[in-house]
Amino acid sequence: xxxxxxxxxxxxxxxxxxxxxxxxxxxxxxxxxxxxxxxxxxxxxxxxxxxxxxxxxxxxxxxxxxxxxxxxxxxxxxxxxxxxxxxxxxxxxxxxxxxxxxxxxxxxxxxxxxxxxxxxxxxxxxxxxxxxxxxxxxxxxxxxxxxxxxxxxxxxxxxxxxxxxxxxxxxxxxxxxxxxxxxxxxxxxxxxxxxxxxxxxxxxxxxxxxxxxxxxxxxxxxxxxxxxxxxxxxxxxxxxxxxxxxxxxxxxxxxxxxxxxxxxxxxxxxxxxxxxxxxxxxxxxxxxxxxxxxxxxxxxxxxxxxxxxxxxxxxxxxxxxxxxxxxxxxxxxxxxxxxxxxxxxxxxxxxxxxxxxxxxxxxxxxxxxxxx
Numbered sequence: 001x002x003x004x005x006x007x008x009x010x011x012x013x014x015x016x017x018x019x020x021x022x023x024x025x026x027x028x029x030x031x032x033x034x035x036x037x038x039x040x041x042x043x044x045x046x047x048x049x050x051x052x053x054x055x056x057x058x059x060x061x062x063x064x065x066x067x068x069x070x071x072x073x074x075x076x077x078x079x080x081x082x083x084x085x086x087x088x089x090x091x092x093x094x095x096x097x098x099x100x101x102x103x104x105x106x107x108x109x110x111x112x113x114x115x116x117x118x119x120x121x122x123x124x125x126x127x128x129x130x131x132x133x134x135x136x137x138x139x140x141x142x143x144x145x146x147x148x149x150x151x152x153x154x155x156x157x158x159x160x161x162x163x164x165x166x167x168x169x170x171x172x173x174x175x176x177x178x179x180x181x182x183x184x185x186x187x188x189x190x191x192x193x194x195x196x197x198x199x200x201x202x203x204x205x206x207x208x209x210x211x212x213x214x215x216x217x218x219x220x221x222x223x224x225x226x227x228x229x230x231x232x233x234x235x236x237x238x239x240x241x242x243x244x245x246x247x248x249x250x251x252x253x254x255x256x257x258x259x260x261x262x263x264x265x266x267x268x269x270x271x272x273x274x275x276x277x278x279x280x281x282x283x284x285x286x287x288x289x290x291x292x293x294x295x296x297x298x299x300x301x302x303x304x305x306x307x308x309x310x311x312x313x314x315x316x317x318x319x320x321x322x323x324x325x326x327x328x329x330x331x332x333x334x335x336x337x338x339x340x341x342x343x344x345x346x347x348x349x350x351x352x353x354x355x356x357x358x359x360x361x362x363x364x365x366x367x368x369x370x371x372x
Contacts, residue, residue, distance in 0.1 A: 019333055302346040
């Protein structure tokens with residue numbers, strides 16, 4: 001397996017490459033140009049600089065998360081072709097630098113949404129949490145201030161002030177965009193960029209919506225098995241696939257994560273694996289990666305990835321704030337390091353169990369002189 005950690009760059013992340021390098025089994029990072037503006041072409045020199053920093057630390061960039069998609073593309077504005085051309089130019093830059101995985105999302109206005117960035121768990125750790133009752137009583141225009149005031153001074157991915165300062169305008173622009181229209185705009189975007197992806201060997205991995213249902217009345221489409229299969233089957237390419245986020249899809253307990261993983265064999269390019277605890281309808285708290293700390297069976301999830309022969313990068317997803325660490329909420333060092341090692345331990349156990357079972361089967365067949 002390829003275990004990675006998300007890293008936002010030394011100017012924006014409390015975790016250093018040196019620390020990441022010391023987590024057992026972690027081979028590289030998933031990173032981004034965090035100060036790049038949505039819709040603009042990335043600076044090739046900045047790409048080369050961050051690649052050099054990572055490689056000098058003894059690690060490798062296994063992918064980009066994210067090259068954000070401009071809202072004009074999601075809405076289907078006349079200006080979208082200009083932003084798609086800029087996106088294509090960025091993909092060419094990444095491809096020429098040997099970076100062949102891009103994780104992105106197609107969520108309107110807000111990326112991931114939470115009602116609390118520091119919900120206290122029974123053990124004293126704090127976590128990201130979601131409560132639909134709280135969200136229903138928040139003015140979306142005030143949502144940014146609520147999130148920003150609890151971010152420990154860090155800029156959170158998907159919650160950049162420049163874009164979210166136009167929330168009222170964005171909501172007005174999305175008023176005529178329903179699920180079907182959003183899907184058609186996603187299809188248009190993918191059809192435009194996939195030829196470049198195929199030429200430069202870049203796999204596009206769409207991230208599921210988080211949570212996996214509509215928020216503030218905005219459309220959301222990458223929320224379940226049916227919709228994800230629709231996406232990959234409508235734009236047929238070896239370079240159109242999924243970043244399978246167990247936590248995002250798992251926010252809806254109706255989503256069977258192992259089944260979804262198995263249904264997407266060959267189309268999962270990147271895996272985010274985390275645990276959460278369902279506390280009521282439309283309510284959940286993120287938890288330690290250990291299965292017993294939440295509602296998700298991490299063994300069965302990892303076994304599903306193993307069974308489909310997944311060979312792409314994993315990363316532990318959002319971690320708890322533990323041991324008095326102060327960091328970007330969800331992205332500290334300690335709990336994600338624990339998660340990385342735990343997930344690798346599950347993988348090792350599954351691999352050894354599988355090999356032992358296969359050896360036993362081969363011995364039995366040999367004893368009975370049955371050809372394998």
